Amino acid sequence: MAFSGMSVKIAEFNHNKLNIDAQSFGKILDKAEQRPLAIVSVNGPMRSGKSYMLNHFLRYLQSKDNENWFNTTLEHVFHWQNSDERQTTGIVVWSEPFIIKRNGEEIAILLMDTQGCFDDKTDRKSVV
Numbered sequence: 001m002a003f004s005g006m007s008v009k010i011a012e013f014n015h016n017k018l019n020i021d022a023q024s025f026g027k028i029l030d031k032a033e034q035r036p037l038a039i040v041s042v043n044g045p046m047r048s049g050k051s052y053m054l055n056h057f058l059r060y061l062q063s064k065d066n067e068n069w070f071n072t073t074l075e076h077v078f079h080w081q082n083s084d085e086r087q088t089t090g091i092v093v094w095s096e097p098f099i100i101k102r103n104g105e106e107i108a109i110l111l112m113d114t115q116g117c118f119d120d121k122t123d124r125k126s127v128v
Helices: 022-030 050-062
Strands: 007-014 017-020 037-042 091-094 098-102 105-114
Touching (some): 007 022, 037 050, 050 098, 050 105
Antiparallel strands (some): 007 017, 007 091, 091 105, 098 105
């Protein structure tokens, strides 16, 4: 399945300081235009499947209500790997909001992946 868009890092921790890429995030938000915006974010412990789950959300939203959306090949668009090492650092969003129509109104949906909590590389001050 071909996906339009890509994952974009909009924030990361660097020496206990949060650095935000406001320009990249602003460009993504501009694509929602004046529509109401829903951000779907997954947060939780390191190595608990957050990116993997977001890939399923992404595949479903890209399928345009195709009832066979789950049977398509899952590509690693929010990077994940079956290992003990963390894969996502900071905050990553999908570059293209999904525009859907519900109850006669268009809304924009933005998918957001987050760095896992409680890893051995991030101190408590950065997580809280």
